Amino acid sequence: MRNRIRTAGISIALCAALVLGGLGITGRTAFAEGPVVSEINGVALTQRAAEQGVYKEGGLIINRFEATGSVTATADITDFTYIMLEYYNPTGAAWPFVFKIQDTTPVQTYTTESTVPYKRLDTAFEEVSEATTTGYLAPGVSTAGWLVFPRGIFRDIETFGTTLAAIYLLLPCTAVNQDGVTALHFGRIKALFGTDTFNGGTVISNTALWDDGDFAPRTVASTGGADGGALVSVERCAIPTVTPPIVCDFGDVRILEDFDTGYPADETTYNAALNAKAYDAVRGINVGRYAAASAEGNALRFNIVAPREDRPDDYGVITLTPKTAVYKWSHWANDGGEAEGLTFWVKNLSPVPVGIGFQLDEYDPDQNVSEDYRGERWTLGYGTRILLLETATQKQFMVQAGDNFNIPAGFEGWARIPFSAFEKAWWCSWGNDTLDLVRIPQFGISFNTVVNMGLSFALDSIGVYYNKTSVKSLFRNNGSSIAENMEG
Amino acid sequence: MKIKRIILFLICIAVMTAVLTACKKPGPSDPSDPGDNGTPQEQLVPKTAYGVDYLFPEYEGFYAAAPNIIEDGAARYVVYNTNKTKNSSDAVLAARKAVLQSGKWVYGEQSIILEPSAGKWDSARVLNADIVEGKFTYSGTEYKYLMAYQGNGITAEKRFKIGLAFSNDILGNWVKTDAPFIDYDYESEGDAYGAGQPSLLSINRQGQIMLFYAHGSSLLTSTRFVEADLSDFSVPLVSGYVTVPFAGWPVDGNPLPMINNADFGYDPVSGYVVAVKDGFPYAGTNPATATKVEIAKILLDDLFETDGAWRTVVPVINDLDLATQGNTGWKRVHSACMVTNSFGELSAEALEIGFTSGKAATDPSDESWKFYDGVHAFAVPDALRED
Numbered sequence: 001m002r003n004r005i006r007t008a009g010i011s012i013a014l015c016a017a018l019v020l021g022g023l024g025i026t027g028r029t030a031f032a033e034g035p036v037v038s039e040i041n042g043v044a045l046t047q048r049a050a051e052q053g054v055y056k057e058g059g060l061i062i063n064r065f066e067a068t069g070s071v072t073a074t075a076d077i078t079d080f081t082y083i084m085l086e087y088y089n090p091t092g093a094a095w096p097f098v099f100k101i102q103d104t105t106p107v108q109t110y111t112t113e114s115t116v117p118y119k120r121l122d123t124a125f126e127e128v129s130e131a132t133t134t135g136y137l138a139p140g141v142s143t144a145g146w147l148v149f150p151r152g153i154f155r156d157i158e159t160f161g162t163t164l165a166a167i168y169l170l171l172p173c174t175a176v177n178q179d180g181v182t183a184l185h186f187g188r189i190k191a192l193f194g195t196d197t198f199n200g201g202t203v204i205s206n207t208a209l210w211d212d213g214d215f216a217p218r219t220v221a222s223t224g225g226a227d228g229g230a231l232v233s234v235e236r237c238a239i240p241t242v243t244p245p246i247v248c249d250f251g252d253v254r255i256l257e258d259f260d261t262g263y264p265a266d267e268t269t270y271n272a273a274l275n276a277k278a279y280d281a282v283r284g285i286n287v288g289r290y291a292a293a294s295a296e297g298n299a300l301r302f303n304i305v306a307p308r309e310d311r312p313d314d315y316g317v318i319t320l321t322p323k324t325a326v327y328k329w330s331h332w333a334n335d336g337g338e339a340e341g342l343t344f345w346v347k348n349l350s351p352v353p354v355g356i357g358f359q360l361d362e363y364d365p366d367q368n369v370s371e372d373y374r375g376e377r378w379t380l381g382y383g384t385r386i387l388l389l390e391t392a393t394q395k396q397f398m399v400q401a402g403d404n405f406n407i408p409a410g411f412e413g414w415a416r417i418p419f420s421a422f423e424k425a426w427w428c429s430w431g432n433d434t435l436d437l438v439r440i441p442q443f444g445i446s447f448n449t450v451v452n453m454g455l456s457f458a459l460d461s462i463g464v465y466y467n468k469t470s471v472k473s474l475f476r477n478n479g480s481s482i483a484e485n486m487e488g
Numbered sequence: 489m490k491i492k493r494i495i496l497f498l499i500c501i502a503v504m505t506a507v508l509t510a511c512k513k514p515g516p517s518d519p520s521d522p523g524d525n526g527t528p529q530e531q532l533v534p535k536t537a538y539g540v541d542y543l544f545p546e547y548e549g550f551y552a553a554a555p556n557i558i559e560d561g562a563a564r565y566v567v568y569n570t571n572k573t574k575n576s577s578d579a580v581l582a583a584r585k586a587v588l589q590s591g592k593w594v595y596g597e598q599s600i601i602l603e604p605s606a607g608k609w610d611s612a613r614v615l616n617a618d619i620v621e622g623k624f625t626y627s628g629t630e631y632k633y634l635m636a637y638q639g640n641g642i643t644a645e646k647r648f649k650i651g652l653a654f655s656n657d658i659l660g661n662w663v664k665t666d667a668p669f670i671d672y673d674y675e676s677e678g679d680a681y682g683a684g685q686p687s688l689l690s691i692n693r694q695g696q697i698m699l700f701y702a703h704g705s706s707l708l709t710s711t712r713f714v715e716a717d718l719s720d721f722s723v724p725l726v727s728g729y730v731t732v733p734f735a736g737w738p739v740d741g742n743p744l745p746m747i748n749n750a751d752f753g754y755d756p757v758s759g760y761v762v763a764v765k766d767g768f769p770y771a772g773t774n775p776a777t778a779t780k781v782e783i784a785k786i787l788l789d790d791l792f793e794t795d796g797a798w799r800t801v802v803p804v805i806n807d808l809d810l811a812t813q814g815n816t817g818w819k820r821v822h823s824a825c826m827v828t829n830s831f832g833e834l835s836a837e838a839l840e841i842g843f844t845s846g847k848a849a850t851d852p853s854d855e856s857w858k859f860y861d862g863v864h865a866f867a868v869p870d871a872l873r874e875d
Contacts, residue, residue: 351676352676352677353676353677353705353707355707382743382744383733383734383735383744383745384794385731385733385794385795385796386794387794388728390728393728395727395728396727396728396730397728397729397730398729398730398731398792398794399731400708400710400731400734402707402708406707406708409673409676416794418794418795420794420795421794451707469794470792470793470794471728471730471792472792473715473727473792474696474715474716474717474725474727475691475692475696475715475717476788476789476792478789478792479789479792479793
């Protein structure tokens with residue numbers, strides 16, 4: 001988190017810790033700081049401590065059932081035809097998980113390992129797709145809805161008795177760089193009988209009804225000798241009822257990502273978590289904590305390196321999800337002002353200019369992401385004029401962008417990119433052609449891996465600014481500058 | 489004795505003649521002048537006027553380009569690039585003064601006003617000057633005029649930087665500052681054009697100025713400006729640079745509009761900055777310069793806004809507009825300037841430009857276009873305007 005210009009001001013880091021801390025991805029005490037923001041109400045599973053190359057599973061055993069409103073240790077699901085699982089995948093990849101059921105007599109576990117297809121429904125119970133699996137299930141990127149498992153999908157289900165004793169929701173954990181990154185959210189579980197339709201059935205488990213204390217004892221599932229509780233965290237997730245108010249800003253700035261609050265203290269884990277956000281098909285980037293003396297708190301250092309051999313001249317991207325789970329940027333919850341643009345702190349660590357780009361993914365206001373999870377892509381338009389404020393000299397600049405814009409050699413300070421600068425990507429054929437700024441699940445920082453190879457820069461305090469900003473003339477009384485707006 | 493005196497007198501005359509000849513201003517002069525021995529000098533061939541006439545007589549082998557035309561009271565000045573030696577690519581800055589005679593500006597003799605400085609950053613060429621009036625103190629001396637010019641240390645169209653010079657007379661006695669005012673580090677920004685094509689405006693008719701300039705790196709070509717207070721050059725106040733918006737200019741077949749080779753004037757009444765710049769695409773044959781220029785305007789305050797945009801004044805001025813009876817017009821029209829007063833001011837209601845003309849090569853072996861650039865003025869007729 002970067003402090004504001006030359007003034008001590010309020011303790012941004014302290015405020016950010018108070019407001020943003022509950023939404024961090026690691027180091028949490030379950031529910032002490034509020035639920036993980038989600039598209040569904042339920043439970044969030046997040047990989048925490050994989051051991052590279054060693055296969056382990058961790059997650060949640062559900063062994064309390066709420067079939068009729070009362071809590072029971074088992075559930076009678078004799079002759080069930082389907083089991084349905086409500087889910088939300090908030091990540092940028094189709095992360096896998098394992099689903100198992102277990103009965104009591106005999107005690108046996110049944111996994112989804114057959115060629116019998118299962119369906120994916122959206123949140124309105126409309127069928128989206130059908131697939132088969134012989135093990136892992138992998139719901140699509142940024143989708144929410146239901147997975148429908150027919151009875152036949154469970155291997156050896158013919159031996160299943162009448163009493164459901166447990167349901168397993170497990171994440172396979174093999175890659176260290178996914179610690180703090182892989183996360184899947186699960187909600188209600190339903191059993192269907194006879195002629196039940198998909199929007200009917202009986203809810204047999206609803207973690208949203210659990211008390212806070214009901215979670216921790218169940219995070220025990222593991223294989224390979226791992227402690228499941230440490231391997232995968234289990235936290236409450238919930239659909240936000242109100243947009244989280246952000247009061248820890250400065251001037252007209254609201255911070256969305258500070259690369260500090262809520263991230264692991266351990267540098268190795270921190271770097272692994274952030275590196276996992278790079279577009280894996282290209283790579284071309286190594287990121288890591290940047291905590292030089294000139295920075296306050298942590299920033300993120302970008303080292304641009306050779307991309308994958310099969311993508312020699314492509315763009316690398318780091319994709320970030322707004323830490324505060326604020327998807328609506330157009331108007332702040334407690335602020336009547338309209339969003340003007342993106343702001344961030346940047347330091348060019350190279351002796352030559354370094355070019356970077358920004359891109360936004362947004363859903364249309366009425367888009368059903370269960371049916372179509374594709375975000376409309378917006379990138380910097382040619383000719384975009386971007387404001388810079390050099391902290392040391394207080395000099396203002398206005399630079400011009402192509403699809404990237406150049407940070408001058410040695411520059412350290414603040415940048416502002418007006419939203420009017422963003423144009424819909426030429427290849428993006430979907431979306432409503434309007435930058436609505438009301439549902440932005442992620443944004444990216446891009447860079448040409450060829451032009452910039454070997455260069456480095458640090459980035460911090462990415463946020464939205466709400467006042468129209470100009471270069472302040474030395475001689476004329478025009479507009480208001482970055483400095484004036486940040487001082488508030 | 490008398491014969492000796494006559495011989496001595498003749499020797500003195502010869503020496504004086506030799507000295508005067510040596511001091512004679514370089515570049516073309518009237519070809520009708522007799523030479524030392526009473527015979528005509530090397531015959532200078534006047535350039536052919538293919539369109540509106542030259543500002544002053546021009547001769548083949550000597551180019552004149554990138555005019556800066558200033559109307560200062562009852563006089564006009566034109567400052568331009570030229571070569572000292574016939575058919576040479578050397579580059580110096582020359583100026584001429586004009587007075588109004590029978591409704592026409594008649595230009596006087598050429599003065600070389602700035603040359604490269606051996607051993608300095610501008611040791612190879614100096615060109616593209618722009619001059620503005622104000623009140624500037626440099627090394628303890630107060631000066632009336634400030635010049636911005638571009639120069640480099642290699643004979644190539646790259647690694648340019650922008651320097652400053654001061655004088656109390658447009659026609660001479662210019663004092664350069666030591667270091668470039670707008671630097672260009674080709675090792676970090678690329679072995680490209682650099683910083684050049686300066687254009688000055690006075691903000692307060694004193695020491696406050698705006699300096700527009702082209703910046704061409706290996707990554708991007710754009711036009712920028714800085715504000716500066718040079719009242720006391722020992723403690724200059726200089727802003728960061730602002731990239732001039734190109735929204736509103738014609739795309740000209742490019743993916744996006746480009747602004748370079750631009751010159752700017754300011755209308756204090758309307759608040760508009762008016763600019764003339766090269767149009768695109770450049771010619772595909774020699775010389776590879778623009779074949780047209782364009783004029784647009786923008787409110788001064790909008791230059792400081794991220795969404796500032798230009799408004800078209802004249803979408804194109806090309807050979808058709810510059811043809812005269814019996815002529816086809818200039819096949820090359822580029823490197824233009826706004827005719828302004830000495831403070832860079834103009835009236836947006838009555839625009840006049842200076843421009844550089846050139847002829848086109850008829851085939852790849854034709855080199856007659858070399859050293860053929862000439863300078864002209866053109867009052868923009870209302871019929872061409874779209875604002």
